[in-house]
Each structure stands twice: as structure tokens, then as C-alpha cells.
Amino acid sequence: MSLSIPFANTYGTLPPQLFTRMKPTSVANPSLIAFNHDLATELGIENAEDNAELTRIFAGNEVPHGADPLAQLYAAHQFGQWNPQLGDGRALMLGDVKTTKGRFDIQLKGSGPTPYSRNGDGRSWLGPVLREYVISEAMHALGIPTTRALAAISTGEQVFRETALPGGVFTRVAASHIRVGTFQVLAARRDMEGLKALFEHAVERHYPEAKDPLEFLQSVIQAQAKLVAKWMSVGFIHGVMNTDNCTVSGETIDYGPCAFMDEFHPMQVFSSIDRHGRYAYGNQPDIIVWNMAQLATCLVPLMPDTDQSVKDFTEAVHAMPKMLHLNWRKAFTAKLGISSPTAEDDVLIQDLLRIMTDEKADFTNTFRALSDNIANPPLDQSDAFASWMQRWQTRIEREDNPYALMRTTNPYIIPRNHQIEAMIQSAVDGDFAPFHRLNTLLSKPFETSAEALPYTHPPMDDERVEATFCGT
Template sequence: MSLSIPFANTYGTLPAQLFTRMKPTAVADPSLIAFNHDLAAELGIENTQDIAELSRVFGGNEVPQGADPLAQLYAAHQFGQWNPQLGDGRALMLGDVETTAGRFDIQLKGSGPTPYSRNGDGRAWLGPVLREYVMSEAMHALGIPTTRALAAVATGEQVFRETALPGAVITRVAASHIRVGTFQILVARRDLDGLQALNEHAVERHYPDCNNPLEFLQAVIHAQAKLVAKWMSIGFIHGVMNTDNCTVSGETIDYGPCAFMDEFHPMQVFSSIDRHGRYAYGNQPDIIVWNMAQLATSLVPLMPDADQAVKDFTAAVHAMPKLLHENWRNAFGAKLGMTSPSQEDDRLIQELLQLMADEKADFTNTFRALTDGTANPKLDKSDAFQSWTQRWRTRIEREEDPIAKMRAANPYIIPRNHQIEAMIQAAVQGDYDPFHRLNALLATPFAASSEALYLTHPPQDAERVEATFCGT
């Protein structure tokens, strides 16, 4: 085997109850769809020119030398309801690697059944694999903390959901796959030794300056507050913010029913399983506070004085809404050209968002039009918007080069839902050109170009995607 991956495999040194060691299930005819050579170089992966070998390794047919494949165990609150055991039902972590930028997991998703599959087939179909590849790499290019996509492989097999669909495997790279739910399952099982070991591992891996569980909790809270504020600033809706989809690293993970808004609405929902809007766009700040409360509860047993821990952890969680709002203000202030937005700027930001909601203005295009000084067909005829524009221009007169700041904060293009859907439908028919074209253009989302112009177009009525699905 020529492929070289510098595995360290530190997660496998944790207590054995946190995972199950096993090999991926081979597929019929692995064929490489895409491989992220730049990311591979960052991970220290060498000798990546053999397409057949890449297909075998990242399709699950060949375990690379030094790998220690395992499926991770965790639990979760799903839509607020406790599920005492989940885990990697369709994924296996090949191992983790140490780089100059930190340690990263390399995980196959769609690699076959595990003990946590709950009677599922452990496979993924092509659509969600390509969606996650495009979405996660686009988020990275937008500057949002996220898992990354290393490879996508067609399996040569069909998987069955409502109908027969082409199968695929995605290779996901993450700072770690440690979730709030990973802590929760150990507490639920009263496994204090396992909880202590997991906490020490998570601290060493992500927040080595933390000296105790309270400082660790505060670090995770800060990371998640920054992340969710960034989501809000680009009109992103995660769609399924369960505690198993909430990492302690502060990365976006699990691109299931996620979506970017076209027309702005503060309570927009796309996820087909979010029937009551729990994870709507505007609810995301509240939900991340709720998730952090679950992490806090899981850390209490590690503290010598439980009563004092409850008081300290409660104070940390209760401080999070203010922290979220400060991050939100900074993110939206940057979108309007402000270097250090103040509390007085909240009204200006909120008024614009209300105008956008009232007129059903496109989220991305509105901010980009302000940046470029171009027309906004949804808002330009509004007297209220004209009044707002005058006040905004007066406000940024005291900023140094506000347009440069706006250009760095307001993308020209995003992965729009209808274009993702069209890309998937083309791929199902064997045409991967739209997939590769999307990836290439979304790698530079802030750059205006004639080639990328079609990505700025909101969907026509017949193109609208009303619901997104987990569907893996």
C-alpha cells in the first residue's frame, strides 16, 4: 500500500465502553468521486495519486496501515427528548492524526452497520454525501468552524430508502467527534471513571489551558456562542441541533436537513422532521444555551462540591445569552461595515432585518447589494428602507474603510438549496459536473465573478426547496 496517513489514534486509548472496534463493510465497486488534495496535505497524508487505492481506502474496502477503526458511543436529547443510547450507526473513525494545526479525526460515513445502527443498514446514499461535501467545504470557505470533507466515493451498490438509490461514502475530518451526548451517556450510566477520562481527553485536545470542568464548560460555551452567531450572520439553519450534533470543539457537524435561507424570515424552518420549529433560524441561540445546560449537568459529577458546581455552572449558562448577543452584534456589525459595533447599533441592525422580513428580501443578496452599492429590487421602493439607508450611511461615515470590512463579511455566493438539489439530481443520473463546479466556485465565496453569477439567483417558484431531509 502506497497511501501514507500518520495516524496517532488517541481516542482509542479511552475506556473501551466509549466505542466498538471494528472494520468497515466492503462495498461492491468503490469509485472515487472527489478527493480533497489540499486538505490531505494539511493532514500529512502522502502518496495520494493512486485513484484505485483512494477508492478502496475511502470506500471502506481497505483499512489503511496504522488505522484503528472504531464506532463511537453517545446518547442525546433529540428534539428535547432523551434517547439513552445512540452512537455511530453508519460511521467509523479510522483514527486521528496529529498536525501542526492540531489533532483531527478521519471518519468514514456510510461505511456499513455497527452495533449502534438500530437495525439500519449503515449505508448512505449519494445525495446526502454530496450535500455534506459541498456544504461543509463551503462553510469552511466562509470562515465558519466546521468539519471538512476529504473524499467522496460511489459504492457501486444501491441503498433502499423510499426507493433504490445509489450508495456512497463520505470521509469526514473533524477537530474531534466528541459531542455533548458523549458526556451525557457516561453520566446516565453513572460511569464516573469514564466521564473523568473523557473530560481529561477533551480538555487536552481542545482547551489545554483549562484547569477544571468549570473552565472547560466556559470554553465550550464561548466556542459555541461564536459558532451560532456566525451561523446567524450568513442565514444558515442547522436544522437538527440535538445534543449529539453539538460538539465540544465548537465546529458545525452533521449536515443533514441544513439549509441557507433565500428570503429572510426569522422563524424559517426547512427540516422535514422539525414539525414544531424547535430548530428554526431564530431559535438557534436559545437552543445552543439549552444544549450547554445539558453539558453543564453532565459535568457536575466531576466537581468536589455538587451544590457549588450547580451554582457556578448555572451562572456560566445564564451568562451565555449576553455572550451570544455580543457575538451576534459583532458579526452583523461587520456585515454593515462597523469595526466595533455598540449596543446603540442593535436598533439599526434589527430594523434592517425587520425590513427584510417584511419585504421577503433575499438574505445574502441584500447584504451584498449594500456592499457593492447595487440595486435591491425587494427593498429599493420602500420609503422605510430609504430612511434606514440614510441613517446607516451616516453611521458608517466614522468608520475607516467600511466597504472593505463588508466585502470580507458578506459572501457573493452561498450553496443555495435549489442548486444543491439540482446538483444531486444530476449526480444520480451520473453527471458530476455540477458537483465539481459548485465546489470550485464556492471555494471563493466572497469573490464576484461572471461564472458565479448564477449562484446569486434566488429560486424560481418551480425550483423552491420547501423541505430538507436527513436522508443519509
């Protein structure tokens, strides 16, 4: 029996100016690197046993039955600069499926040029495919809302960036690919009919309890406030928080130049294109508020009383920093074993982060060492840390079983940049064993194990990754 995917294709019922229907461009000699059978089961995909068929479909060489492939249109503020038309330049959504957990898009990335490619080749080289597969699945295991990885394919072709590189196709699953930029392109064109249709679709799909655009905005703000606080709690830096990389569903999307910090610094930047630190670790809460302000601007025209709506929407956006802070406090106090946080705990958190910055302490390993009550170099040599430890231990005496809480919030293993780069280099050389090993270990990030131990070490000086790249 052939592969069965229960496509519903509701996005294709929206106004046609939002997308272009087209088929993926086939590749020469595809081979299957990975297929996420557990995720496929969640999506209701059946008969996924034939690797040759999986390879053809997820390479883009065969359109599965019931699919309605399309490239989506959107605009964006990119590093604060307005770009009136972007879109899926190297991606095609095969369609969406309805499951017991909601509706999900299935999208190919690297499937060839589209009308939105802007003279690009529409392809992806293998590195970004494997990077997004590993990191998105790791984020899911960490309990952070994210797009998911369904398949990774090697195309048997080369793509050309600075040099010739092996090509790949990635299959991404998302609660939707509706972005702030999707609303922006319609609002900028004053396409009220399209904007209203998109709004109604997004409400039905994500926030059916929202009665109007203001309640929809408030729901998106809540989701994004929780998401960014979770990013901060694991030392994650998205790297390119443009409005086209910001979903209304509140999922992490587009793992281009993202990175997890090793040494903690609040203004850490890895993205090679973020030359002025706009999307640095510590700036992420401010940027998500800015992005939500752009969404609010798009939604105001859908309200009957524009003057009052501007006031209401402004109030909703201005309430977001406090919401972010409360989510940040909740996340970081849990990392310190505190289940009932108070405002006074902010100082305890901030003092620890300040000491970690001064001592260049590893973010993940510092919190895990506290969880496991083990040695914590280089902090153990710090008088400031010794004083902080006394205050913290006094504080958690009021908590029930704080260490158990900490071991569920402080990962033992994360996808460290140097290990991701080493994995990609091995794959380029034809060895996919490190890719599969990383996926296995990162699927249980809170579990201590001898197998995972080598992957918990910070990079040596010659292993450091100073910059990460989009891959486009």
C-alpha cells in the first residue's frame, strides 16, 4: 500500500493572492537520511514503510495523493527595515492535515525556485537541513513550542554558495506557517478582503475563543511572551527575529543562524548577519514586543472604531513587557527550584546571571550543577558565588523538593554549536552516524547518562563557533 497523508488543504481556500500553486522541482539522486515515524503517526500518516516512496515524496520528486502544493506570500521587517514582498523562496507547503491535536502544515524546504525566490536557486544545502532537524526536535524535547522535523533528504546534487556543497531537502511540520509578515503584506496593500479572510482563518485555526482582532492580538502576545521566556531559560538565541520569522501560533520557526549559548553573556550574538546585535540574547524580549506592535498595526483596520482600537491595541502591546517578565521569572525561578516565585526572587536570579557573566560560566552546566548539587567550576572559586549560594539555599528551604523541580527544568544536554558543526561536517564527508546519535541523545535532554556526558562539555578553544549562518 502507498503512503497515505490525510490532507485537508484549508490554506488553499484563502484568497489566491496569498500564495502560488506549483509543484516542487525534482532532484537527481535523492536518498533518505531520516524519517520521523513517531511524528508521522501523530499526523495520521499511514503506510510509511516504503523508504523508496518516502524518498521520492519528501525529495519533491513525487507529489503525494491529496496534496495541494503552494508557496506562501508574506512581507517583513528584516532587521527593522521594511521589505514589502517576500514569501517562500525555497519552500512549498504540501498541504495541512487535521489531527486530534489540531491542524498542521507539512512543508518542503529546499524544493526548488518559486515566484518569491528573488533570483535564488530555491535550494538548501545539507547543513541547514540537518541543523534544523536536530535543533527543532531538541527544542520539542525541551518542551518549547516549535516546528517539527518529519524528514531529511540528501538530493544527490550540489548547490552553490561560497563553494559547491551537497544539497538537501527538509520536511517541516508546523501548527501553521502564518507569520506576522503574512498579515503585513495584506495590510500594506490595503487588501481588506484578504486581511479579513486571513484573520478569520488564523482565529479558527489557533485561537477560536478570540471574538475580535483585539482578543486575537492578546492571544498571540500571550503565546509569544511564553515562548521567548522559554528561549531565555535555555540560553537560546534565535538570531533572526524578523517579522516573517514570527508566527501567530507562538511556535519557534526558522532555525537559520540560531544558537545555544555556552558561556553566558546577556548580549551574546552568533548570527553572522546580526552585525549590530539587534537580536542578541538579552534583546529578544524587546524585539518580540516590537514584532507584536507590527501585528497590532495590521489588525487595527479590521476594527470598527479606529481611534478607540488604536488605544486598545496600544494598551495590549504596552502590557507585554510585564507579561514577558512574569514568564521569565516563572521560568528562571523553576530553574532554581522555586515553585512559588515572588518579586523578591528577581534579585536572586539577576545576581546569579551577573556572576555568571563576570566568571564566563557555562549557562547550561551552571544550572545543571545546581540541580545535581555538584561542583560548579569556575564559579566555585568566586566569593560572590559563595555568598549567592548561601542566599539561594536559605531561599529554597521554603520549597518542597526543589532539586526534583530543577532536574525537570535544567537540561543535562543541549545541541551545542560546536557539536552541530561537527555533525554537519561528518555528514558532508558521508558519515551520518553523528547526526543520528545527536537526535537520540537530545530526545531525552533532562536525563543524565554516560553516553550523553561527552556532549555536555563546552567547546575547547579550537572548537568554538563564533558565528552561525542562514545557509541561503
